Amino acid sequence: MRVWGEQGQSRRRWRLRGLLVATLGLTLAPGVWAQRSNLKPPWNTYSPQRDVQLGKESAQVLAKRLPLCNDPKVDAYLTKLGLRLVSKMPTRGVKYPWEFHCVNDKEINAFALPGGYVFVNRGAIEAADNEAQLAAVMAHELSHVVLRHGTAQASKAQLMQGAAGIFGQIFGGSTSGALLSQGVALGAGGLLLRYSRSDETQADVLGTQTLYDVGYDPRAMAQFFEKLQAETKGKNPPQFLSDHPNPGNRVARVNEEIDKLGGVPPNAKRDSPEFEAIKREVMSLPVVKTPPASVGSAPPPPPSGNFVDYQGNGVALKVPENWKRYEDNGSVTFAPDGGISQKGGLAYGIIVSVNQVQDDGSEQALENATRALIRELAKTNPGLKMAREPARVDLNGQPGLSTYLSNESSTGTEETDWLVTVLQPQGLVSFLCVAPKAAFPEYEKTFTTVLNSVRFQR
Numbered sequence: 001m002r003v004w005g006e007q008g009q010s011r012r013r014w015r016l017r018g019l020l021v022a023t024l025g026l027t028l029a030p031g032v033w034a035q036r037s038n039l040k041p042p043w044n045t046y047s048p049q050r051d052v053q054l055g056k057e058s059a060q061v062l063a064k065r066l067p068l069c070n071d072p073k074v075d076a077y078l079t080k081l082g083l084r085l086v087s088k089m090p091t092r093g094v095k096y097p098w099e100f101h102c103v104n105d106k107e108i109n110a111f112a113l114p115g116g117y118v119f120v121n122r123g124a125i126e127a128a129d130n131e132a133q134l135a136a137v138m139a140h141e142l143s144h145v146v147l148r149h150g151t152a153q154a155s156k157a158q159l160m161q162g163a164a165g166i167f168g169q170i171f172g173g174s175t176s177g178a179l180l181s182q183g184v185a186l187g188a189g190g191l192l193l194r195y196s197r198s199d200e201t202q203a204d205v206l207g208t209q210t211l212y213d214v215g216y217d218p219r220a221m222a223q224f225f226e227k228l229q230a231e232t233k234g235k236n237p238p239q240f241l242s243d244h245p246n247p248g249n250r251v252a253r254v255n256e257e258i259d260k261l262g263g264v265p266p267n268a269k270r271d272s273p274e275f276e277a278i279k280r281e282v283m284s285l286p287v288v289k290t291p292p293a294s295v296g297s298a299p300p301p302p303p304s305g306n307f308v309d310y311q312g313n314g315v316a317l318k319v320p321e322n323w324k325r326y327e328d329n330g331s332v333t334f335a336p337d338g339g340i341s342q343k344g345g346l347a348y349g350i351i352v353s354v355n356q357v358q359d360d361g362s363e364q365a366l367e368n369a370t371r372a373l374i375r376e377l378a379k380t381n382p383g384l385k386m387a388r389e390p391a392r393v394d395l396n397g398q399p400g401l402s403t404y405l406s407n408e409s410s411t412g413t414e415e416t417d418w419l420v421t422v423l424q425p426q427g428l429v430s431f432l433c434v435a436p437k438a439a440f441p442e443y444e445k446t447f448t449t450v451l452n453s454v455r456f457q458r
C-alpha cells in the first residue's frame, strides 16, 4: 500500500553571464546567453534544510540495504564527475552535502535523494557508451535535486491529502521518527520518484545546460534516453525510464535547448580514458544477486502478543511491541521489521492518518469522506479494488465504517487492506490495516486488538 500521493541562483548566473558578456562582448554574439531557458523550481513547502535531512536519513537506510559496489576507485570517479557537474548548477546558496555511491546492481538505474545523495547502479555505467552519457544521467538526477522536485511532489501530495499540519494536532509534533516510509519512498523508486512531466522536462533542460557548461556534448542527454528506449522495445523498460518517463517531446526539447545555447560546441567532450577504465573496472565487479525490490523473501516476524501504548495528541492505541513506528507529516505507520518494502510500500502493518474533510453533519458525511479517501488511495494504488462495501461498525462508542479492499502487495502477491474510518473534529481518522491476502487471517486478530484499543481524547 502506498500512501504517498507518490524532489534565484539562476538570476545570479544571469548576472555573472552578463558580466562575462560585457567583458568579452566583442567575441560573443550578443543575445546568445539570454536565450537559455530560465528554470524556476516548483512550489515547495519544505525548506532546503529539510531536503538534506530527509535525504540523509533515507541514504543511511539505503546504504545498508542496497548492495554497494564498495569500490573506492569507482566511488571516487563518480564523486569527481558529480562535483564537476554540480559546480555549474544553480544551487541557490544551499550547501548540499553531495554524496555519490556506486550500487552493484545490473539494472540500468540511478537515483538521487533530496539533499544530494546520489546512487548510480553499475548497470547505468555499463550501459553508457561514453562519459558524456553517464554525465547526462547524473546531470538529469542532480537537476531533480537542485530544483528540489522530490519535496515539491511531497508538498503537492500533502496539499491533496489535506494532511499538512493536521497530523501535529492529533499526534503531537514529534518528528523524531525515522521518516522511513517517506524516506524510502523517496529513495528507491517509490511514489515520490514519479516526477511530473514538467519536472522531467526541467531536469532534461537543466541537465542539458549543465552538460554544455561543463564542456560535454549536450546531445548525450537525448542519446542516452533514446538508447534506453531502443534497447527495450517490447520488453519492460528499465527502472530509470519508468522513474523518469518521457514527458512527450524529450529529444526535441533537448535539441531546442542546444540551439538556444548556440549549438554543440566544436570541441565538446564525449569520452575520456578514465571513463573507459572505470567502465572496465565496474564490468569486472562480481555480480551480486540483488533481492527483489520488495519486502525480503522471508515474511516479517509474527506480531508480538504483547502490546505497548502509543499516545498521540488526540488518540491513544496499543500496538504489538515488536512493531516500529514511522511518522511523517501526514500519517503514522506501525510495522514490523521487513514490513515496509524497499520501494516504500507498506506490506504488513497499520497506517493511521487524518484527512481534512467537510463534515456537514449529515448521515452521509462519514461514507462520503471514506469513499473520497478510497478514491485518493486508488490514485497511487492502481490495483486497488473494493472487496466488501463499507459497513457500519462501532469503534469504542464512535460510529465508524469498515471497508475491505484488495490491492497488489509490494510482495508481488495480492494484499488485503482493511480500512476503518471515524469522523472526528480533526477530520477523517483512518486506520488502514495491511497484510498479504494469504497472511491476513493471521494478522486479523492483531488488527482487531489494535482497533479495539483505540481511544479518542478531546
Ligand SMILES: [Zn+2]
Pocket: 140, 144, 195, 199, 200, 203, 243, 244, 245
Ligand atoms: Zn527525471
